[in-house]
Amino acid sequence: MSRGSFVFTPMALRSLELDEDMLERHKYKKKLASSHLNNYMLKKEARAPLRSNTALPPAVCQDVVIQNALYTGDQEALQRLFPRGSTANLIIEPQGGDMRWVATGEGLWSLNYEQELTTPLHITAGRGFTDCMRLLLQRGANVDLAPGGTTALHESCENCQPECTKLLLIHGANANAVSEDGVMPLHICTSPESLECAKYLLQYGAAINGRTVDENDTPLHVAAKNGLPDHTELYLRYGAAVDKQNDEGLTPLNAACSQTQVVQDLERYFKVCQMLLGKGAVVHTVDQDQRSPLHMACKNVNPDIVDLLLANGACVNDMDYGGEAPLHDILKVVCYKVSHHPERIVRALLNHGSIRVWPGALPMVMRHCSESPRTIEVLLNAYSHLKVTDTWVESVSPEVFKEHKEFYESVFSLALTPRSLQHLARCRLRSFLGGRVHKVVPKLDLPTFIKNYLLLEYRGYVH
Template identity: 70%
Template structure:
């Protein structure tokens, strides 16, 4: 019997309410214990510094540990965030407490999804320290002051990264050097399982990475979850200078990560904007020159060539093919590199996907089954050059109404000259000139790209044999 105004909770709702109650109780308990935990951590660090006074950088040691507190003083926070050295000097005279936590959110609650249809109220805290704030913003003078006052370089509030992680991620080499010279661990692991080298993901972080390596950072250290080495990170981020630096320090060029990706695979497989293609090409060139395997397979049996084609990086494709990448290898989905580029050609127009198709065909790629050409036309019609290159590798074409229907009216209008030349082939043979080209290419098979440039032929004829674009088919 239900009482008036009551209703039955489902088992799912009851579990969610109990989960929220547990979270709130845990949060309150953690806040009560936070000061004691941080004090214990500080005492351990203080003891270590007293055994090795040179590591503190202050030149003095203390026999008693000072408890770490939580700071909510906006005057202190404002001085830290603005880099006000004079004010910090007043706030932190010699002997003052500098190891404290800054709670930026003060325990704000937010709804968080924790499963299908389950939402929970969860405390979201953003904890940091004076070292994190000053190091991440490049306030080197303020950072030096805090270090001279005995700030703990290894303090990582909330289990996150250290101030060294913050400085590396923000590309602050002077702060990185200061922290390292005051005993910061170059191989400290953050809550996310990353070492400082793993967060050097921008070109501007090069000097930070160099400093880390000089202070003993593990060149082949792995991230906890992805098992990435710094070389994977540099390759995935398109950082040729970092890649070269890591290789000079002895990085393992073909070490796979958790997805069985080598650094070369990581470089080829990461999404690449058109203006950054050249950086990924440079990374690939550096890795291949260091002996990277162009045929290394990932978990899905994809080679770097599959991935470079999927990203429509024509220069990287040419480079991989020049280093012996297999043009017809199939991945786990039974797709060859040509399939990969045809799938994305219409979405990668700025990447010049037709160059990739041309290189693959000149290196002996197996062509698309003729019966599937209308489907290819439907997906790639927005890139007429891609269609031109592909169709010029066939002796004959059976152009039907299905071909015409595959091209939307707006695309036909935009590229009218090309599609009129294509549809005019309905019921007619290809030109004698084209048939001669196909015969010569058939004789040379997969050697077109090496033999044709050596033949004593005019450049225009060589380009024609190599499927150069003309804007029409005949």
Template identity: 70%
Template sequence: MSRGSFVFTPTALRSLLVDEDLLERQMYAKSSTTSRFNSYLLKRADPRPTPTAHPPQVCHDLVVHNALFTGDLEALRRLFPKGSSANLIVESRGGDMRWVSRNAGLWSLTYEQELTTPLHIAAGRGFSECLRHLLQRGADVELSPAGSTALHEACENGHAECAKLLLSYGASANAVSEEGLMPLHMCTSPASLECAKYLLQFGATVNGRSLEEDNTPLHVAAQHGLPGHTELYLRYGAALDRRNDEGSTPLNAACSRPQEAEDLGRYHDVCRMLLAAGADVHTGDQDNQLPLHMACKNVNPDTVDLLLRHGASVNTMCYAGDAPMHNVLKAVAYKATHQPERIVRALLNHGSIRVWPGALPKVLKYCCDSPRTIEVLLNAYDRLKITDTWVENVPPDVFQTHRGFYESLFSLAQGPRSLQHLARCKLRLVLGARVPSAVPKLGLPTFLQNYLLLEFRDYVH
């Protein structure tokens, strides 16, 4: 049947583009004695001979499938008695559906089939006793019909006991999947820390690179905000200056990952460990975005403070022409709960460039849900020209929510800033980027020091 006469939807037509792969797998499943199985074996730097003399058989027995997927150890002992082979290929049903041609010219919508093994199923679900039984029955730890080994499955799901079993039975800690990932690259959750420890004890390469993204395990730990993994890899000599295909070091990677409010602390801890180990805050990625640019973009105040204490430059621009201040102001509208006002204050105290006065009404429009951000930003100016446009850019509901602040702001249209504020601006101008270090040395009362450092008051005067 030609594409021109195909009568299904565009979605169905697009699914035909991937049918070739599925049909090849079906042909492979029907002929277990063919050499096609070799194309599914893991590509390894140091290949070892497989212990099986014959290609594994394809298992369609639902009783076996049920025992494997439920972790029924007693059933597995009956199904795999002493002397039997545990090297089987299992076709498990995936969650995606696609159009499949089972006979010439006849198409049906069915669930995608995924190739796996009993060892993969047990390791991926944490059935350690079932895994032990299969290993004792001679299951091949390097079998990889879908492109990854059972050890990859165990590490991805954080099942440390299963990973330890596989390693003790000869699984390679540096096996590379068809996607170019080693087991350490699969350790992406806090639960996988023990897996990472076992892998390193069994000789995993701490600086191994992934094929597509060129990430090291330290990049992966940084991207997922994993302090325990980061500390572990640094202890084993992980390189701090390695760049991935985006030009990012692990520190860049930790700062650039989108972060939910509850995850900010974990990413801060990762950055703290990397900086303590000697990571460079001045290294930019391929777009010349420094760690500070990305920490501001993801609105992580503690990480920004940390980077500034380590000498990060507040006015370096990336290739898009954005300084860190631009990045945080762009993010205020949808990350107001991350306390962006703290970042704006820290940048200004370290000598950041200010917003062009003519653009302040636009900033007010997009940042009005965070009045403290507006407050600290406007307190960096000795004079403001408040017009009707400013009032129009604050929606009525936002004005009512923060009525006290916006009434104090719009009242500035009637007169100049206070003498106290003008004195603050003058002193800050003299000190420049030395404000954070110089103000504590002036011997002023605490409330005056805080005033000079743009402490929040929830009104302007």
């Protein structure tokens, strides 16, 4: 071995070989990109109507100075780079693109190029550089050019840039352009900040019931999935179909109920469901797994939506393909959603005549739901007799028992004491009324505290 040299390990040599292969693939991809661009332009020319003065096809630009001016929104630089008489109808091909480390197997990592064709309009539209966009449009930039698979209008809507969206539409951008992912600009309006973009799209002819290619979602599905009440109200005002089903069998109502919701999102999703039901959405529509909106609202623990669905005729004992009723769905997730007040849902379901848990499974329910004593209280008060054993005691962890000692002592004391006569009378009346408890009890000529007792109000103990 000569001085100053060193030995490459087999792994290092293999890594170098992979990097060399990667560079070769990158060169090949650049050729493919160029071929793709040529094919794209041929197709565009074939689709374009004949005009007396056909515009020149866009040129490919790799100029870093132009790219820097676009990405920084430097209008003065763009005015110098695109003087009057020049064209801004360009396709930007970034020099090399971004690079990232990716695993290649056998414990090796290699640098890989990320490169996507774009246009000056895409860059400025996504960043809200309206003045730069206006200059580019004056210099002949094509509003519907989509070399990377999306138009500049998709880009402005995705990044919630209403002024850019409006400007593109004024200059003839297609409000119903479909990206290579099969979505229209209206489907990309997925956040509250995108409302103004959605308004402009509809004003310029966006299809209110346009479908995505992959899932067959309408814009109303998208608004419902993302808990967007303002978008929902807007789409309903424009005549959105309230009960269209997508490929999974979900209507917008099902879609809203099926989304995982944190505490701060509960009210937004409730408002969406309220609007949909106000426009006649059907509460009984089920998805491919026979899961109704009530199943989904219970699984995601939104008490207000559950109350709303029940008030609109949802059935508490409908079974999905797995043979589970809504009560099963809520009990499975109580331990994860204590802050959502799952006890409200359990109470509402039982007051509407829900089937109860098999008594032999109550220790298991105690184990999973012990962190929500109110849920346990409501559930246990639906039974006239309970057989409390040592298994019940073992189901509650010492930490939870210590935190809710008074309540669990009242539960475990039932091993030696029968239920009170008052409770037995409550159970008898509830059994007689069945699923009419929630309707009949409020109408009885009884003191309020007795009505609440019959409706399983929480007391912090059982007796």
